[in-house]
Amino acid sequence: MYDIIIVGARCAGASLCIRLAELGYRILILDKSHFPSDTNSTHIFGEIYFFERYNIKERLTAVPSPDIKRMRVDLEGSVFEADIMMTDRVTTMRRIELDQMLVQRMEQYDNVTFVKEASFVKAIKNSEVSHRVSYIKSNKEFFEEGKVIIGADGKYSKFAKNFAAPIEHKTESQPPAFYGYFSSVKPLTPPCVEWYVADSHICICTPTNNHLHTVLITPLIDQNDWAKQPREKFMSTLPKFSNLYSRFSSMDEEVVIKGIGKREMYIKKAFGDHWAIVGDALGWVHPISGSGMDDAFLGSELLAQSLHHYFQGLDEWQNVMENYETEIKKHLLSQINRVLTTFETFKHPIPHKQLEYVNLFCTYPSLIHRFGSHSSETIRELDERFYHLFSTILQT
Numbered sequence: 480m481y482d483i484i485i486v487g488a489r490c491a492g493a494s495l496c497i498r499l500a501e502l503g504y505r506i507l508i509l510d511k512s513h514f515p516s517d518t519n520s521t522h523i524f525g526e527i528y529f530f531e532r533y534n535i536k537e538r539l540t541a542v543p544s545p546d547i548k549r550m551r552v553d554l555e556g557s558v559f560e561a562d563i564m565m566t567d568r569v570t571t572m573r574r575i576e577l578d579q580m581l582v583q584r585m586e587q588y589d590n591v592t593f594v595k596e597a598s599f600v601k602a603i604k605n606s607e608v609s610h611r612v613s614y615i616k617s618n619k620e621f622f623e624e625g626k627v628i629i630g631a632d633g634k635y636s637k638f639a640k641n642f643a644a645p646i647e648h649k650t651e652s653q654p655p656a657f658y659g660y661f662s663s664v665k666p667l668t669p670p671c672v673e674w675y676v677a678d679s680h681i682c683i684c685t686p687t688n689n690h691l692h693t694v695l696i697t698p699l700i701d702q703n704d705w706a707k708q709p710r711e712k713f714m715s716t717l718p719k720f721s722n723l724y725s726r727f728s729s730m731d732e733e734v735v736i737k738g739i740g741k742r743e744m745y746i747k748k749a750f751g752d753h754w755a756i757v758g759d760a761l762g763w764v765h766p767i768s769g770s771g772m773d774d775a776f777l778g779s780e781l782l783a784q785s786l787h788h789y790f791q792g793l794d795e796w797q798n799v800m801e802n803y804e805t806e807i808k809k810h811l812l813s814q815i816n817r818v819l820t821t822f823e824t825f826k827h828p829i830p831h832k833q834l835e836y837v838n839l840f841c842t843y844p845s846l847i848h849r850f851g852s853h854s855s856e857t858i859r860e861l862d863e864r865f866y867h868l869f870s871t872i873l874q875t
């Protein structure tokens with residue numbers, strides 16, 4: 480019997496597996512995908528200190544992928560740029576490489592059995608002390624037992640459905656997000672996370688491996704045909720971001736546009752009788768947050784700590800899992816609220832007259848100086864939330 484069976488082997492599942500494997504637990508981890516393989520993502524992540532914990536930070540930094548320290552915000556053509564706060568660097572390594580790095584790391588442990596191309600079917604409580612998990616591989620059904628079982632199988636989680644994990648928090652339907660990889664974008668020096676807003680549309684552009692740029696667009700209005708005709712909608716919207724569009728030397732005709740249509744953000748019940756869920760299976764935050772991977776890493780870190788306490792006999796299952804649930808839900812809820820505020824803000828275009836003030840601001844350095852000199856008062860007047868953020872920054 481395994482101590483832990485994990486379904487799903489990307490950010491949430493593989494990172495959880497690494498943390499538990501180094502503590503000596505016997506783990507079976509399943510994934511229906513083949514590896515290495517890509518997944519839907521624009522792969523921006525900032526919390527690379529997690530990779531120190533997984534002992535792969537050196538490998539991560541050795542792979543030639545952009546190391547981004549700057550953020551550029553282009554608001555209807557007016558450009559603001561600065562060093563990124565909150566994290567030392569942002570990485571935009573393609574998921575096909577990043578996920579593979581995690582998988583290779585977990586496979587180094589003798590106490591880990593990884594079964595690829597194995598599709599979870601169902602789990603039932605077998606006895607007081609174990610669950611019976613079935614999965615299909617090469618058209619054959621297999622059965623395994625685990626003391627604790629974890630679903631890290633993404634936003635369409637079959638594992639969560641198996642346990643009918645109820646949705647405890649749900650937003651209204653949120654805008655589509657579609658992206659593609661382009662080879663013909665002239666790079667910025669130094670590289671930036673580029674954030675564009677034009678005509679109630681958000682676009683994020685980042686350089687990634689192999690001299691490609693990832694471009695993601697989220698329409699905040701007129702969202703209807705995006706899921707049906709993503710390529711047409713994407714290509715006809717791209718020229719709105721004029722400073723980005725002018726950097727295309729040609730249009731990649733073959734580029735594939737992928738993504739998601741309108742859908743709700745949610746947080747589910749995180750655990751039940753010796754099962755738990757983590758990553759997108761637990762909570763889904765719109766990709767505009769650029770935090771799905773970081774959220775998954777944080778979730779697996781908290782879950783690993785709770786499971787270790789349980790297995791060590793330091794506390795009961797119910798208590799350790801309540802701790803996990805409280806912490807991760809608090810985090811996910813704040814991410815969801817941040818996204819809602821972003822959408823609400825940018826849904827309303829700045830009226831033409833006021834936009835001239837923004838241009839004025841970018842034209843006259845003395846105005847920026849005056850803003851800098853009086854920023855704490857200005858931000859307090861603008862919004863209490865930003866004032867708190869600002870005060871925290873000043874204190875650190």
Ligand SMILES: Cc1cc2nc3c(=O)[nH]c(=O)nc-3n(C[C@H](O)[C@H](O)[C@H](O)COP(=O)(O)OP(=O)(O)OC[C@H]3O[C@@H](n4cnc5c(N)ncnc54)[C@H](O)[C@@H]3O)c2cc1C
Nearest residue numbers: 487490491511520521522523599632633758759766771772
């Ligand atoms: C368009 C888009 C852009 C995004 N951009 C970013 C970004 O820039 N930065 C960021 O941080 N996040 C981004 N995200 C979100 C990020 O990709 C996810 O939050 C993250 O991948 C979640 O990791 P996970 O391990 O929970 O789930 P996943 O990455 O979805 O992995 C789940 C795994 O479970 C496996 N699985 C599923 N069902 C089964 C089954 N029945 N049996 C066995 N295995 C199964 C799958 O094969 C998969 O490998 C984006 C998402 C989208 C849709």
